[in-house]
Amino acid sequence: MATQTPTQETTEFGEVSRLKGIAFKYTSFAASIVGILALGVLLAYVFWDAFGLESAGTTWYLSYTVTLLVPLLAFFAYARTRPDVVAGAFELFSLTLGGVMLTVATVIVLSVIASPPVWFAYFLTVVGPAIGMYVYGQYNREATWVGLGILAAVVVGPVVGTLGLGTFSSLGAMLGAPGIYFLSLVLPGAGMAAFLAHDRLELSKRQSIGIGVGLPVLAIVGVPVVDMVPQIARSVWLIGLVMFGLPVGFTVVNTAQRRERWAAFAFPAIAILGFLLGEFVVGVVGATEPSPWLDWQYVTSGPSISNAAEAGLYPAIIGSVFLIVLVSVFTFVFGVGTAIYLEEYAPATGPLGTITRLVNVNISNLAGVPSVVYGLLGLGIFVNINAQLGPITYAGFGVGTVFTASLTLSLLILPIVVISAQEAIRSVPDSLRQASYGMGATRWQTIRNVVLPRSLPGILTGTILALGRAIGETAPLIMIGAATTKFSPPSGLFSKLTAMPMQIYAWAFQPSPDFRYGVVAAGVVTLLIVLLTMNSVAILVRNKYQQEAH
């Protein structure tokens, strides 16, 4: 040892220069700070305007700082070193927001886009049978006809539903909207809740059955209570119970079951109590409150072009929901289909392989094409073309209609969806495919049982992020002639629409500063809330599945 051999000389190690590395590190740091700061300033600025914070008095700020801001900051400081608490709080927060959005979207889709009896007709012919067969297939795994049955329901069901629309919808009309929602949402939702409780939350059989029975009972018992509140229709109560109640209930129980996450409950508690306490304090001391542009009136009324105080985003919100629903269906079906074909079926070598490579390169290029060009494409093929194919006349889908707009936006994000799905499929280790083929599985069995389950989180994340891009687009909508301002929401696939970014764009040109600052800012915040919610749900989905895969 060194101490026992003092005669040995000490070696000089010298020092290695790290100058370049240090310079690089701080440059990168500065670059990232600039980006984050710019975003933060923008957000603060928009929020300031949207909620009219400048008109609030000092006492108002003081009250909320004490009741809400300080407790929240304290919570963040506490949670900083506890990843479990952060994860739990994030889950509670994003699933609550997601539940609200899901409820709003469902209400809009089921009662504004399709009338309840029409929904009932398709529930009877498509959704109901498909769900029924899927559930049966889960219990009786030997039943190999289930997959085909579901496919048949999805293909044949719409035809049957359309042919028998009169009969089915008069049946639905007899039930009334609440009855329809009870049958088509609450009952399947109760089944799902019981399943989740037993399978995912690992509650006992009796508790799970209790949940399954309790949900419909709660739905019925709640009706008289809801009737006393004029703002909430019975339908909204039933839809909300399923679409908001299920995800929120699930996370609450899930969080409650994990002791290390209990502290996460402090987050909603602080937020809600702090808000109520703030309201109370402000009322008592009589502080001047802010006059927000973004309020209930804003999201429920049509756009005024003369009176900023009466302006609302309702038609544009409905238009955007229409777009999200249709675009997600189109891009998921075509995008994932294309990706699976290119990755799993298309030949990689030989002359056909050259074509595959060409297609791949082109898809990457298409992802970079400016959106205004897609608008032009949409204008060309969905609006302006007039073609006569024998007896069939194709004259496009109309200027600025829901259908034209959603097809155009689908084209715009299709390359992004395809690329991200390809990426996800490619990340499935080849050894798993080999294992499956080695067991004598067919290609379809391998895709269905090995490739898709493994790549689904990636596919979903990519699709949701791409959808976020689609709902923020303005240029393609302008190109296909969508209205910038509409006073009523679209009522069907071929009615004209406007979307949130379009309406915001239109307001930005109003001469009155109230429009240019207040109303526009409120629109931007609404759009951002929708986008951020979608993104957080995407993150949650990814984390969830990644954990399950291990």
Added chain:
Amino acid sequence: MTTEDMATETEAQDEADEDSLISTDPGKGGLDENADRGGVTSGKTIIHSRDLDVFYGETQALQHIDLEIPENQVTAMIGPSGCGKSTFLRCINRMNDLIDIARVEGELSFKGKNVYDDDVDPVALRRRIGMVFQHPNPFPKSIYDNVAYGLRTQDKTDDMDAVIEESLKKAALWDEVKDRLDESALDLSGGQQQRLCIARAIAVDPEVVLMDEPASALDPIATSQIEDLIEELSEEYTVVIVTHNMQQAARISDKTAVFLTGGELVEFDDTDKIFENPDSQRVEDYITGKFG
């Protein structure tokens, strides 16, 4: 060198011998050579390759392979890295079809039928010839679902629980996992995963089991468990195993094929003959470690 090898093998073999019903014991070849020979040569040929060439693009990976693999015996493939052992194994159940640039010429017959004939469905072929890969590759599913995978894809779902239990028992894994069949297979240790892959392969009751270095990632204990298993398997199945471990080949196989660099089959004979008295000087050099 050879004698040293034999000495270690005999020691290692003693334990396994007690519960093994297999009469053929190449490890003890030096002692009762004749009895072994009799056992080995009686096998009926199940896989027969004639003048088999395999190309990856322009490069030839296997050259004119002629080989007869006997039924219900263990055939080992040894040879230096990159000589084409895995390639040959993948030819047998047509896993090479999945490699775009791979091209097979010549004939390889399974029970008298050339598997490269146009009317052979590779999926049907793979249902009769199971495969265990070099690295354990369980699916990210439960232990139960892993073994059930082949049964489900092949519609052999009758009495599934019993079949799964039996396969896990054969693979010497049942006792370790019987209480946690619902847990993820990825939580098992490497050796357990490999035994799970073996259980998965034999659950569907194939006629041949191909194993590509099944013990290369395992510790000596897990390795010896798998060797015991292979010996048991050869009562019911034909086993073809690739290995880099010379002693392992000598211990468990009845026949040995020696491939050398360039993709040629240099010698194929009874295992004890190969290890004691090979015809080819190159084989002797390879086995004794003079040449890699």
